[in-house]
Amino acid sequence: MSRQLHLNLFIHGRGHHEAGWRHAGATRQALTDLDYFSALAQRAEQGRFDSVFLADALALGDGAAHVATGALEPITTLAALAQTTRHIGLIATASTTYTEPFNLARQFASLDHITRGRAGWNIVTSWVRGAGPNFGHAHQIEHAERYARAHEFLDVVTGLWDSWADDAIVDDAAGGRFLDPARIRPVAHQGRFHSVAGPLNLPRPPQGWPVLVQAGSSPSGRQFAARHAEAVFTAHLDKASAAAFYAELKGAAAALGRAPAQIVILPGLSAAIGATEAQARALLEELNALTDVSVGLERLSNRFGGHDFSHLDLDQPLSVDDFPDPATVQAAQSRAAVITGLVRRERPTLRQLLHELAGARGHFTFAGTPEQVADVIADWFATGAADGFNLMPPVLPAQLDAFVEHVVPLLQRRGLFRTEYTATTLRGHYGLARPANRFFAARDAA
Amino acid sequence: MSRQLHLNLFIHGRGHHEAGWRHAGATRQALTDLDYFSALAQRAEQGRFDSVFLADALALGDGAAHVATGALEPITTLAALAQTTRHIGLIATASTTYTEPFNLARQFASLDHITRGRAGWNIVTSWVRGAGPNFGHAHQIEHAERYARAHEFLDVVTGLWDSWADDAIVDDAAGGRFLDPARIRPVAHQGRFHSVAGPLNLPRPPQGWPVLVQAGSSPSGRQFAARHAEAVFTAHLDKASAAAFYAELKGAAAALGRAPAQIVILPGLSAAIGATEAQARALLEELNALTDVSVGLERLSNRFGGHDFSHLDLDQPLSVDDFPDPATVQAAQSRAAVITGLVRRERPTLRQLLHELAGARGHFTFAGTPEQVADVIADWFATGAADGFNLMPPVLPAQLDAFVEHVVPLLQRRGLFRTEYTATTLRGHYGLARPANRFFAARDAA
Numbered sequence: 001m002s003r004q005l006h007l008n009l010f011i012h013g014r015g016h017h018e019a020g021w022r023h024a025g026a027t028r029q030a031l032t033d034l035d036y037f038s039a040l041a042q043r044a045e046q047g048r049f050d051s052v053f054l055a056d057a058l059a060l061g062d063g064a065a066h067v068a069t070g071a072l073e074p075i076t077t078l079a080a081l082a083q084t085t086r087h088i089g090l091i092a093t094a095s096t097t098y099t100e101p102f103n104l105a106r107q108f109a110s111l112d113h114i115t116r117g118r119a120g121w122n123i124v125t126s127w128v129r130g131a132g133p134n135f136g137h138a139h140q141i142e143h144a145e146r147y148a149r150a151h152e153f154l155d156v157v158t159g160l161w162d163s164w165a166d167d168a169i170v171d172d173a174a175g176g177r178f179l180d181p182a183r184i185r186p187v188a189h190q191g192r193f194h195s196v197a198g199p200l201n202l203p204r205p206p207q208g209w210p211v212l213v214q215a216g217s218s219p220s221g222r223q224f225a226a227r228h229a230e231a232v233f234t235a236h237l238d239k240a241s242a243a244a245f246y247a248e249l250k251g252a253a254a255a256l257g258r259a260p261a262q263i264v265i266l267p268g269l270s271a272a273i274g275a276t277e278a279q280a281r282a283l284l285e286e287l288n289a290l291t292d293v294s295v296g297l298e299r300l301s302n303r304f305g306g307h308d309f310s311h312l313d314l315d316q317p318l319s320v321d322d323f324p325d326p327a328t329v330q331a332a333q334s335r336a337a338v339i340t341g342l343v344r345r346e347r348p349t350l351r352q353l354l355h356e357l358a359g360a361r362g363h364f365t366f367a368g369t370p371e372q373v374a375d376v377i378a379d380w381f382a383t384g385a386a387d388g389f390n391l392m393p394p395v396l397p398a399q400l401d402a403f404v405e406h407v408v409p410l411l412q413r414r415g416l417f418r419t420e421y422t423a424t425t426l427r428g429h430y431g432l433a434r435p436a437n438r439f440f441a442a443r444d445a446a
Numbered sequence: 447m448s449r450q451l452h453l454n455l456f457i458h459g460r461g462h463h464e465a466g467w468r469h470a471g472a473t474r475q476a477l478t479d480l481d482y483f484s485a486l487a488q489r490a491e492q493g494r495f496d497s498v499f500l501a502d503a504l505a506l507g508d509g510a511a512h513v514a515t516g517a518l519e520p521i522t523t524l525a526a527l528a529q530t531t532r533h534i535g536l537i538a539t540a541s542t543t544y545t546e547p548f549n550l551a552r553q554f555a556s557l558d559h560i561t562r563g564r565a566g567w568n569i570v571t572s573w574v575r576g577a578g579p580n581f582g583h584a585h586q587i588e589h590a591e592r593y594a595r596a597h598e599f600l601d602v603v604t605g606l607w608d609s610w611a612d613d614a615i616v617d618d619a620a621g622g623r624f625l626d627p628a629r630i631r632p633v634a635h636q637g638r639f640h641s642v643a644g645p646l647n648l649p650r651p652p653q654g655w656p657v658l659v660q661a662g663s664s665p666s667g668r669q670f671a672a673r674h675a676e677a678v679f680t681a682h683l684d685k686a687s688a689a690a691f692y693a694e695l696k697g698a699a700a701a702l703g704r705a706p707a708q709i710v711i712l713p714g715l716s717a718a719i720g721a722t723e724a725q726a727r728a729l730l731e732e733l734n735a736l737t738d739v740s741v742g743l744e745r746l747s748n749r750f751g752g753h754d755f756s757h758l759d760l761d762q763p764l765s766v767d768d769f770p771d772p773a774t775v776q777a778a779q780s781r782a783a784v785i786t787g788l789v790r791r792e793r794p795t796l797r798q799l800l801h802e803l804a805g806a807r808g809h810f811t812f813a814g815t816p817e818q819v820a821d822v823i824a825d826w827f828a829t830g831a832a833d834g835f836n837l838m839p840p841v842l843p844a845q846l847d848a849f850v851e852h853v854v855p856l857l858q859r860r861g862l863f864r865t866e867y868t869a870t871t872l873r874g875h876y877g878l879a880r881p882a883n884r885f886f887a888a889r890d891a892a
Contacts, residue, residue: 022622032559032649060630061647072556073556079521079523079525080526102544103549110523114522133641135548136640136641169476176465178515181511
């Protein structure tokens with residue numbers, strides 16, 4: 001079979017465009033209504049998507065008064081979606097900075113059992129400034145330390161998943177033996193940030209480990225991804241940037257001895273789909289006209305660690321000198337670099353930049369017909385910029401519906417995308433190997 | 447309407463009897479199979495139970511090789527059960543000692559939204575010895591400090607739930623206003639154990655707060671319950687002990703200005719049900735014969751902080767001098783006191799004690815016909831020992847099925863128990879008031 005495209009639905013508010021919630025194509029359901037999330041996941045499943053994904057932030061977001069915010073927590077939401085979907089992978093975001101590794105290992109193991117092997121963990125270090133003060137810290141923990149914690153945290157969590165051999169449960173009712181204690185062991189981790197005895201208190205997940213997903217693209221984030229990530233969500237404003245990232249990350253993974261196919265790279269794509277190109281463009285313009293400058297300025301400021309842009313003229317071309325150096329930013333460094341790269345190349349006005357970012361917060365946005373969207377997807381996929389896409393519809397559910405109804409059949413007709421599910425687990429959908437257990441070799445079938 | 451009985455199903459392994467998993471009436475499904483939990487919750491819902499409840503421990507349990515252990519994590523399980531049940535309340539255990547209050551407040555708020563107001567939180571301080579070392583502590587945190595933490599933790603969590611007024615979401619798409627920032631506020635908690643800025647990042651739960659449940663019966667546990675608990679699970683080996691506890695706790699709550707009906711007291715009841723009394727007794731004897739002395743000794747030892755009982759003769763009467771003083775025990779002090787009380791009263795042999803505890807770990811066990819079980823329930827309910835029961839079937843699902851089929855109709859015929867659900871929330875089932883918001887008065891309807 002030829003190489004197959006992967007598609008993930010990124011569920012965010014009532015759509016990824018900052019003003020999507022105000023549009024007639026957006027749901028009127030509350031963001032605390034599980035039925036809304038179920039309907040989206042079911043729609044993506046009808047479209048044979050590999051997975052759905054919920055992002056997360058551990059503090060109330062930017063510009064909260066003017067954007068649709070306050071959604072359900074991801075882990076509980078995905079456990080519920082396990083019961084309302086049958087095939088699609090379910091990826092929840094959780095932080096390595098502000099949770100206990102034992103609790104997180106356990107909840108994701110439980111999710112993987114509940115979903116029968118459809119769970120993924122989007123590993124984040126929590127860049128939003130408000131997170132630290134919700135967890136006993138006077139300030140946000142700095143970027144480098146967050147990544148140092150993340151490496152150790154992942155080592156503990158994967159060790160806990162491996163603390164039970166796959167065959168640890170004997171379940172011999174007649175003989176009175178439920179477990180084989182020789183097939184369970186402590187992890188006895190004593191590190192810089194964590195000490196965890198183990199073992200975990202539930203069996204190894206069906207997938208061995210839930211799929212490890214990562215979305216940080218700073219130098220530290222890329223190192224982390226090259227070493228650990230099995231699927232990567234990444235933000236690029238054009239194909240050249242995506243292709244460079246793709247080549248670099250696959251190369252870095254290969255240099256660490258990993259098979260390049262075992263790291264699936266999924267750039268964000270926010271597609272505004274219309275019956276004609278003019279209609280698609282009109283949709284984006286309509287959404288941009290609904291944005292609030294104060295929200296855009298607050299979000300831009302937060303992307304640059306609180307830097308103030310409000311004194312700049314909205315309609316004068318920007319220069320990189322208007323921005324702090326991204327390498328000094330303690331938030332999401334890679335996204336800051338994407339923004340200054342755009343400013344250097346295109347010299348937009350501040351208003352134009354805010355509209356560009358309103359579409360999908362620094363991800364690639366595109367307006368066109370279903371054929372044009374399918375062309376972009378096929379092109380990036382064929383020419384080394386993507387293994388698939390993290391679909392970020394600007395308005396939910398209308399623009400997801402348009403994609404499933406009109407773009408997916410084109411991709412299927414071109415032989416790029418599955419017409420039926422052929423696997424039962426998220427690893428199966430993404431073509432990922434089941435990880436060996438670091439502590440226990442599989443027993444030979446006698 | 448006359449005072450109504452409340453029933454909670456306590457789901458534990460394949461039944462509460464230590465050897466229940468070995469019995470022919472026990473499921474063969476894995477404890478990681480959500481369908482098993484769903485079927486039990488649905489059966490309890492057919493029986494019009496108020497709620498189901500999952501206990502928890504943050505370390506692999508005692509005697510794990512010989513008991514059915516390694517079940518799904520409670521919060522993820524209940525989120526999934528929200529989709530497979532419609533009416534019944536769903537109570538998950540979570541620890542105030544080894545979780546972050548922001549994360550826990552958020553997951554329970556999310557659960558309450560997902561269940562549309564059917565969530566409860568069983569607040570525990572985590573007595574098992576293995577928990578501390580899974581969370582960065584060299585040893586278990588001591589009993590008194592665990593309760594000091596619990597009080598502060600609860601204050602933070604309820605504050606986070608109250609950090610959004612019930613009407614904080616405006617959702618004015620035309621006007622571009624999603625939230626009213628004046629109806630959301632930080633909690634700014636700076637305490638001995640926690641500092642949490644807030645606000646929470648999702649709206650106030652439908653019930654205001656999920657129902658607060660508590661099960662610790664030590665002096666510290668009773669103080670905590672009198673002040674905070676809205677439902678109490680409690681272990682007694684006889685009615686006199688239950689009645690004394692009931693009177694004391696209702697009195698202590700009243701002394702704090704609380705209405706006694708706003709604290710629902712549910713003693714544990716492990717009923718072995720048979721068509722005849724002889725059959726019921728034979729079932730218990732069959733189960734006791736399937737126990738493993740080493741498991742019973744390890745569990746007894748853990749109940750007394752690691753004290754060794756293995757040198758004692760199994761068939762000689764015990765004395766209280768064989769036990770450490772319960773007040774010095776750093777585990778679950780009240781359960782230790784229940785056990786030494788039994789020894790003082792009845793002078794059982796060690797083997798008899800282990801069988802007694804094998805039934806339901808110190809809760810009341812009873813073997814009889816459906817009529818006899820209904821009589822016990824009606825008697826305790828009528829004479830000030832219980833507002834209802836925490837049902838702990840010795841074998842699951844068989845003994846739950848027997849209770850729903852044969853005992854529930856008797857209770858309904860006597861006018862003690864609902865025949866249909868009349869409320870839609872767990873607060874409604876238990877007759878509990880919705881808590882006022884400490885920060886925001888409800889607005890008058892204009």
